Amino acid sequence: MKNGHQPDAPTSPSKGWFRRLWESIRNSGSSENGLSHRRRSPGIVEPLSINRVTVLALFAMAALFEALVLVSLDIRQKNVQKEILQEIQRNQNLQILENNLDIELAGLESPERIAEIARNHLGLAMPNHQQIQVLP
Secondary structure: OOOOOOOOOOOOHHHHHHHHHHHHHHHHHHHHOOOOOOOOOOOOOOOOOHHHHHHHHHHHHHHHHHHHHHHHHHHHHHHHHHHHHHHHHHHHHHHHHHHHHHHHHHHHOOHHHHHHHHHHOOOOOOOOOOOOOOOO
């Protein structure tokens, strides 16, 4: 403080670059709005510039849009999972039905059953040796 000027140097080197960056951001924002000729009073907080507000609004809208997309995708995923579970259950029921039909079909195709139906219901009998003719 030799010549009456107080040094603006920060107390630590790590805070100096941040202060310079912050001041350049504040100065660039105010010059875009035509406020560069005004002197800032210490302690008075300047409102955000239009550019910063616009960027914040865009980020907020993007976050809201992303949240809506994520919620809709989550709902869709749960619906698809429900459909998959229903189809798995349907497939299991159809497999059980197929096994039962295979068992029933094997019973219907058995030669003993067919012979019984022919004798009892149709009145058919096995031919004797005199009724059998061999064709040349």
